[in-house]
Amino acid sequence: MVSETSEPHAGLGRPIPLGIKVLVSGGFGVGKTTLIGSVSEIKPLHTEEPLTYAGVGHDDLAGVEGKRTTTVAMDFGRIYLSDELVLYLFGTPGQDRFWFLWDELALGALGAIVLADTRRLADCFAAVDYFERRGTPFLVACNCFYGEQPFNVAEVRDALDLDEGVPVMLCDARDRESSKRVLAALVEHVMRLRARPAGPTSGAARPAAVTP
Amino acid sequence: MADTDEPSWLDQDAGPVVRAFAVTRGRARPIAGSFDLMAHVVAVNPGSARPAHLQPEHHAILALVMEPASVAKIASELDLALGVIRVLLGDLMQEGLIAMYDPPGGAEALADDVLQAVLHGLRDL
Numbered sequence: 062m063v064s065e066t067s068e069p070h071a072g073l074g075r076p077i078p079l080g081i082k083v084l085v086s087g088g089f090g091v092g093k094t095t096l097i098g099s100v101s102e103i104k105p106l107h108t109e110e111p112l113t114y115a116g117v118g119h120d121d122l123a124g125v126e127g128k129r130t131t132t133v134a135m136d137f138g139r140i141y142l143s144d145e146l147v148l149y150l151f152g153t154p155g156q157d158r159f160w161f162l163w164d165e166l167a168l169g170a171l172g173a174i175v176l177a178d179t180r181r182l183a184d185c186f187a188a189v190d191y192f193e194r195r196g197t198p199f200l201v202a203c204n205c206f207y208g209e210q211p212f213n214v215a216e217v218r219d220a221l222d223l224d225e226g227v228p229v230m231l232c233d234a235r236d237r238e239s240s241k242r243v244l245a246a247l248v249e250h251v252m253r254l255r256a257r258p259a260g261p262t263s264g265a266a267r268p269a270a271v272t273p
Numbered sequence: 274m275a276d277t278d279e280p281s282w283l284d285q286d287a288g289p290v291v292r293a294f295a296v297t298r299g300r301a302r303p304i305a306g307s308f309d310l311m312a313h314v315v316a317v318n319p320g321s322a323r324p325a326h327l328q329p330e331h332h333a334i335l336a337l338v339m340e341p342a343s344v345a346k347i348a349s350e351l352d353l354a355l356g357v358i359r360v361l362l363g364d365l366m367q368e369g370l371i372a373m374y375d376p377p378g379g380a381e382a383l384a385d386d387v388l389q390a391v392l393h394g395l396r397d398l
Contacts, residue, residue: 075341076341077315077341079376079387080311080313080343081383081387082310082376100398104349104350105349105352106345106348106349107348107352107354107355108348108354108356109294109354109355132293132354137345139346140395140398142390142391142394142395142398143394146387146390146391146394147343148395149311149343149345151310151345165310166310168309169309169311171383241395241396241398245392245395245396248388248392249392251388252385252388252392
């Protein structure tokens, strides 16, 4: 039976874990699902959004008057670092029209991994722009699909017009060790940003250029 | 199994046979609480009698939150839309069957040693 103490938990003695949220974004088919799956147990998470909200200006509603909601699927992975510490990875929906979902995902996130395919670099512009505007710490990881990249890290940085302080690295999203390195690099990046003397920027403002 | 005997008159393209919010009888907003993706939910007084009007989905949630579980985990485990889960959690909250713990004030609130612990945890993975 339940004792008469004020202890409300069913899971007696189990602490409430601290969840840390990391976003994985980038263009369609760039390997977000692969990266999340390589380091965590992955499950789809879906949300049913009213069309009037999700599709404003994007969905042609002619002929689908009866359809009021649309399903948006995201990848969701969990990494149990300890009993009390869980890393949650959320793959952001690929389509730009689901920006409103990004806002919920980005809220309180530790940071973001922008996965890029250098053959289609433009696909990740939207994500880079979003996290810059929002002031969410992020790094760019170039997924090496065939074991090689036609461009080097400096060229990618130039092409994306990234601030000096934003890390750019190569990775193989299929490889667990490589994906772990990307996650660790993001955490280190966040730690570096914190160690910086407090600048004038915070919150949604665009971060000032980082002095190396 | 029996599927082969039955004439198949619906395929994948037909989409879900039951609309997502049918489970909540059309309710799109929780009657109590707001549930962050990262909020943790845990059952309260699991030994107490449960109201008869609870749906199977409510019971499924209660079974899952005998140990603390995040809203995102509950939605993915039960394969129900996030909005639906939030409505059902609101019902359970109203009945006093669950407690909710909000995530601690976003990433800025994380102590440096937590980030260190994340780094170590990742390397040991």
